[in-house]
Amino acid sequence: MNIMSKNVIEVNNVTMRFNMSKENLDSLKEYFIKLVKRQLFFEQFTALSNVSFNIEKGDVFGIVGFNGAGKSTILKVISGILQPSEGSVKIDGTIAPLIELGAGFDMELTARENVYLNGTVLGLSPDFIDTKYDEIIDFAELQDFQDVAVKNFSSGMLARLGFAIATVVTPDILIVDEILSVGDFLFQQKCENRISEMMKNGTTVIIVSHSIEQIEKLCNKVIWLEKGKVKMLGETKEVCDAYKSVTK
Amino acid sequence: MKTDVKNFLKYRYLLFNLISRDIKVKYRRSVLGLVWSILNPLLMMLVMTAVFSQIFKFDIPNFPLYYLIGSTVWGFFSEATNSCIMSILSASSLIKKVYIPKYIFPLEKIVFAFVNMLFSFIAVAIIFAITGTPLTWTALLIPVPMIYTLIFSAGMGLLLSALTVYFRDILHLYGVILTAWMYFTPIFYPINALPEFMQNLIKINPLYHYVSYTRDILMYNTVPSLETNLICIIYALVSLFVGIVVFKKLQKNFILYI
């Protein structure tokens, strides 16, 4: 096997089931009643069933599918937020998940404090954040708002700050879930530029986007999910054409 | 195992960050925060001394110190485990959105409770000074019972934080259990005031051993026996083992229940 075709992500037969009856487990009494009646864990929802694919180093991998197809769910499984009910995921390298920007923000704290908090949530050291702090604030264009509590920020400002922190280190794998739809046009442009820069440096990228044009422009491989199952997997043109013929 | 260590090292900054946030909230935002955390046990000690050594006439030399050491060790265990209970549930918004090793949250609460206990020891030191009680070299062993109690509490905390995700009743039950457990620990009474079978029963209680150990080295210039040390270690390790095993098994599905 040559180095070029090295898999950095291997998704093997992943099935993800959600429990739809969580409130029923709130009390011990109900738990035991259900246990005796053997009703436990019955109401389940399968968001992904038996999904497999590989992503090689340097790939720009697109995921398309309708709402509720399981696109965000597979991204969460890959980034380790969710553990698959069945199957396995093998990852080789560091991941920067742009799934929910600013997930670790504390709304009461200032932008400055949140840079440090969110940075450590992502596993960065405070010393490292010190050296990158100005760069983060510049990219997010928040020079005048560094000491303002982020609860006063607009969603665009939050997205900028979240993106700036999450991409401050060049990761081996970048995961982008429809975040490019928030913020204004200029910011989207800026994000795309930064992502392209990372691609040039060999970062493997997984993109979920509503815009099929964006997928066609950026990706070399695409998977189409439908109701949690793999509908199609292959070259961009092939999959996108098939997908477009259904959506039209 | 190796990846666990690497993972912990990566997230240690987050751990420090969360702890320092808790400390800031408790001690910096109110000037009186630190003063209260010393004054509170001292005032409690006055009340307990009045009630138990004057009214009930327990025959304990230096009752204030006896009580204060007991309540400090107990207070750590009780605060640590009690704050662990909610630790996973209150971190739910974070757990749902980013990958973080989940034990960070109960661990943070335990370390924070430990820091609080260190501050409470200032109160103990004040009473040593006021009562003119001499300290001998055995006091240097103080890290030993502290580490025993820490490990025991960490195990219990991990266990409770994981179980509570599935059974919210524990939130309500644990308060009652803690109260019963406290009366079952000789904090303000001497163990020899009890009938023999009760004494034997209390010797099952790990907290009895941790409290007595601390008193032995601080007040009675005694080095606890090898047997006592073994009992303390076994309780601590069993608790930690059970805590880790249960937590590891349950954490996979936390996200589906929070």
Ligand SMILES: Nc1ncnc2c1ncn2[C@@H]1O[C@H](COP(=O)(O)OP(=O)(O)O)[C@@H](O)[C@H]1O
């Ligand atoms: N935590 C959860 N609990 C229950 N159901 C969920 C959960 N997360 C996602 N789902 C369900 O799984 C399905 C796939 O969701 P998602 O991956 O977000 O779809 P999308 O492709 O639009 O990103 C949806 O029907 C959603 O309701």
Ligand SMILES: [Mg+2]
């Ligand atoms: Mg989605």
